[in-house]
Every structure is written in structure tokens, then in C-alpha cells.
Amino acid sequence: MKVMITPNFLDQLKDAQVEALKEENICSERIFGQVKSLEENDYGVKTRFSRMWVPRGGDIRKKILDEAHKTRYSIHPGATKMYQDLKKNYWWPGMKFNVMQYVNRCLTCAQVKAEHQKPYDRLQPLEIPKWKWEHITMDFITKLPRTTQGYDTIWVVVDRLTKSAHFLPIRESYSSERLAEIFVNEIVARHGVPISIVSDRDTRFTFRFWKKFHDAMGSKLLISTAYHPQTDGQSERTIQTLEDMLRACAVDNEGNWNKHLPLAEFSYNNSYHSSIDMAPFEMLYGRKCRTPICWGEVGQKELRNLEVVRATTERLEQIKSRMKAAQDRQKSYADKRRRPIEFQVGDMVLLKVSPWKGLIRFRKRGKLRPRYIGPFKILARVGEVAYRLELPDELSKIHPTFHVSYLRKCLTDETSHIPYDEIEIDNKLN
Structure with missing residues (x-):
């Protein structure tokens, strides 16, 4: 039937x-x-x-x-x-x-969402990998709100070639032995042992982790995998994307962030990535995975064995050339200054919360709090780089004049659904 x-x-x-x-x-x-x-x-x-x-x-x-x-x-x-x-x-x-x-x-x-401002120092791109999941980056999102299962950290592991990623919920207190066990079960079991890993973790973590990793693998060839204590920005950008997705979930939905993590991983891997000009799943599996929005798709493409090999090889070369072009673009943009931002009286803007560590912060949500609150109306321009805002009574203890770097233009017609009673103000800093 x-x-x-x-x-x-x-x-x-x-x-x-x-x-x-x-x-x-x-x-x-x-x-x-x-x-x-x-x-x-x-x-x-x-x-x-x-x-x-x-x-x-x-x-x-x-x-x-x-x-x-x-x-x-x-x-x-x-x-x-x-x-x-x-x-x-x-x-x-x-x-x-x-x-x-x-x-x-x-x-x-x-x-x-975070603003992506270009740094002033020169970019030093890493060598482009030759095959999938042989060269990876990894990092940790820490200090998250603790879930009912006790998770407070996300371990982010990204393949540098396909840009596909795994988001693993863990506890910050996990030992090197536990991390090595998770790495074997979640990464090695799916993709094999990597040739190199890029991370900004310190050398003590490097040695402990890799010793326990080889113990878990039953290998006596300690540190046989190259480990670079640096970062190419890939895991940092993925972490930023993941944090943005989880913040959106925290705003739109109630509950623990780890409930949203599997679909966040799926969404990231199944969405278009500019540096490879396709979704990571397309590069990894040859096609995107089906979602409810693909109502018009019927059947599955059929390829013969030789065509699969040829198509995979051609796609790899295509991806490498696109990554090289993307790296060249990033390097050329790295030294450019951003253009000055100007607003007009009457414009609606959002106010950045994150930088005000001691002045404005959220009582709840921790690291998954929104980066901006508002929108607020601009009442006047003060000097060349500051603006006075029309703030609600709940924020009356804050001086209403802000530097332009703390403002973002708001184009939405929606009203804010972030209650101001969640905001804590340090009166001593006014």
C-alpha cells in the first residue's frame, strides 16, 4: 500500500x-x-x-x-x-x-544577531584541506544557563572543508577522559580520526586530551595527530552563529537550550554557506536533507557508481576553489575600515546590551540573553558620534545619550517582547 x-x-x-x-x-x-x-x-x-x-x-x-x-x-x-x-x-x-x-x-x-565588523590586523588563512573531516576545528561555548540535565557548555566541532559541524552538549566540569570518550563516540565513530585539529585551547588541555583520546582508542602512538593551538576563525564564527540561533530560541520559545540543539545542528548543516556556495550537507552527502519546506521535491536523483565518484571529485575541486576565493576576499577585506554610521532624528534604533557588563545586564538567560533591546526613538544628535534616545520609565536611571557604536538601526514594525523587568541596572555607575 x-x-x-x-x-x-x-x-x-x-x-x-x-x-x-x-x-x-x-x-x-x-x-x-x-x-x-x-x-x-x-x-x-x-x-x-x-x-x-x-x-x-x-x-x-x-x-x-x-x-x-x-x-x-x-x-x-x-x-x-x-x-x-x-x-x-x-x-x-x-x-x-x-x-x-x-x-x-x-x-x-x-x-x-552579532555585528560582523572586520578586524584591522592581517588575515592568515590556513591551508585548504584535501578531504572531508580530516582537518577540523573545535571550541567550547561555556557559561550557558544550566539545563535540568546539568549541561552548561556546548562543544563545537567543525570540518574545515565541508563546514559541517556537530554541537555536543557537555558540562564544563567534564574531565579529559570524559571528553575523549565523547569525541570517540560522536566524531571518530562518524568520520574517523582527524589529521589535524585547530583550537585556541592551551597546551595543557592539548596534552591531557590527546593522551586520554589515544587511551580511549587503545593506541600507543601518543600525539600522532597534529594539534594546532590557534584558531582560523571558523569555529569562532560557527560558535557565534550557534549562539545567535540559541538566543533566537530562548526569545521565541521557553525551556532548556539543549532541547533546541539537535535542530540547531540540522539547521546549520542544511543551510547555505557562502564560502562553499552550498549547504554543508550538500558537500558532505551530495544533496541537502529534506525539510518540511521542500514540498515540491519528488523522488531522489539517481547516479551510477562512476558518476558518483566523478561528481564527488569535481565537487571537491569546486569547493577548494571557492574556499580559496573566499579566503582571498576575507584577506582583502581585513584591512578596510568600516564606514561611519549615521542616524536621523526620529529613527528607531536598538540599544546594545552585551558591552555594558556592569551597567546593564539581564537577571536571567545568562549567555543566551539578547544582544540588543528596544527599539527606541532618537530624539537628538549629540556631537558627531552620539545620540540621545527616548527611553521608557523602566530605564530612566540610565543616561539617555549613547555612542553610535552601541546603536543598531531597527527596521522592524514589531514591538519588543523582552520585558524590561528582566534588566538589572547598577546604580553606582550612573
Whole structure:
């Protein structure tokens, strides 16, 4: 017995397409000459180059954007990743701009995402790996709110070639023996023993960990794997992405952060990565993994054995060239100064919380607290680099004038859902 699941969404989409193609509505769709290129797929949905056309009318576009951005398996991706994931299945005029606008107006993203400012020192890229999971980076996100299982740390392990990652919940108090056991069970069992590991941990941790790792493997060849006590920024950026995702979960959902960790790992690995121009899962497995948003995908691509080998080899070379290009871009950007930020009176801005360690902090959430609060209205410009804000009564003890570096423009129409009673102010520093 074969059961075919056809989502109700497709019926809604077909109805919307029929309505949009009516003479009185077609002009507002802005597709004009592109109507002739529309074809029906197996579900009766009109597509353009195998991508389902989503009309402007109704709320279909919003449903798709919400599904790709705010669900537990998507967890607030950036505009580029979100567009790259959506464009494989959907099309409408101005789609890329709409996705960017949608992400820019997401209050949760504005409050939790970090700013990526370029450093002033020169970038020294590491050598590009030749195969998957032979060269990895790893680091730890510590001081997280303790879960009911006692976890307070996430161990982040990233493959430097495919950018695929594993997020492992642990306790900061775990011994080297316990970490070595987890490494064997979670990493070595899936990918084998790596050739090199990049980390910024100190040499004492290096020696203890690798001694226990080889004990766990039953090997007498101590320190046979190269270990570099440095960082190439890969694990740091992945950690930052993971923290942003978990912050979004902490804002959107209640409960322990470790409940969201498996889907956070899936979302990271199944989303577009700019340095390899595809999702890590595509590089690792040859295709992205299926998600609820892939309603229009039918079947699986079939390749013969020789074609698989050839395709894998070609993709590896393609990835290496893309990584080299990405490294070259990063190196050229490294010494450039950022442009000055200016706001206008009346603009709505968000106020950075994180840097004010002794002045403003959250009573709860710890490291997963939002990076920004607000939005607040700009009342006046003070000098060249400061602005006076209209603050609520709950923040009346804070001086309302802030340097431009603590502000971020807010484009969202949403209202803040971070209660101000969670904010603690140190009166001695006013």
C-alpha cells in the first residue's frame, strides 16, 4: 500500500495562482511576458524553471517566509542563507529583495544577531584541506544557563572543508577522559580520526586530551595527530552563529537550550554557506536533507557508481576553489575600515546590551540573553558620534545619550517582547 502525502499548502498555492492569473489581477503580479514560461508540475502547480511560482496576492508568500525563518527547524537564518534555501523551490519577482527585507525587519534577529565588523590586523588563512573531516576545528561555548540535565557548555566541532559541524552538549566540569570518550563516540565513530585539529585551547588541555583520546582508542602512538593551538576563525564564527540561533530560541520559545540543539545542528548543516556556495550537507552527502519546506521535491536523483565518484571529485575541486576565493576576499577585506554610521532624528534604533557588563545586564538567560533591546526613538544628535534616545520609565536611571557604536538601526514594525523587568541596572555607575 502506497500513501501519498499532498500538503494543503499546494492546494492553497494553486488557488492563489488561478486568482492571480485573472485579467483584473495579472498586472499587479508583475510577471507580464514571463507568463508564457510557466509550466505545470505533477501537482498541477505552475512553475518557472522547476521553481513554484508564488503569487503576490493573499498570504502565501508570508507563510513561506515564516516557515523558512521562524520555525524550530529553521531558527532565524540570515538573508543570504534563507534566499539560497528558498530559491531552489520557489520563485516570484523581487524574491531576493523580499527575503532581505523580511530578515531585516525581524525583531528577534535584530536583538540577537552579532555585528560582523572586520578586524584591522592581517588575515592568515590556513591551508585548504584535501578531504572531508580530516582537518577540523573545535571550541567550547561555556557559561550557558544550566539545563535540568546539568549541561552548561556546548562543544563545537567543525570540518574545515565541508563546514559541517556537530554541537555536543557537555558540562564544563567534564574531565579529559570524559571528553575523549565523547569525541570517540560522536566524531571518530562518524568520520574517523582527524589529521589535524585547530583550537585556541592551551597546551595543557592539548596534552591531557590527546593522551586520554589515544587511551580511549587503545593506541600507543601518543600525539600522532597534529594539534594546532590557534584558531582560523571558523569555529569562532560557527560558535557565534550557534549562539545567535540559541538566543533566537530562548526569545521565541521557553525551556532548556539543549532541547533546541539537535535542530540547531540540522539547521546549520542544511543551510547555505557562502564560502562553499552550498549547504554543508550538500558537500558532505551530495544533496541537502529534506525539510518540511521542500514540498515540491519528488523522488531522489539517481547516479551510477562512476558518476558518483566523478561528481564527488569535481565537487571537491569546486569547493577548494571557492574556499580559496573566499579566503582571498576575507584577506582583502581585513584591512578596510568600516564606514561611519549615521542616524536621523526620529529613527528607531536598538540599544546594545552585551558591552555594558556592569551597567546593564539581564537577571536571567545568562549567555543566551539578547544582544540588543528596544527599539527606541532618537530624539537628538549629540556631537558627531552620539545620540540621545527616548527611553521608557523602566530605564530612566540610565543616561539617555549613547555612542553610535552601541546603536543598531531597527527596521522592524514589531514591538519588543523582552520585558524590561528582566534588566538589572547598577546604580553606582550612573
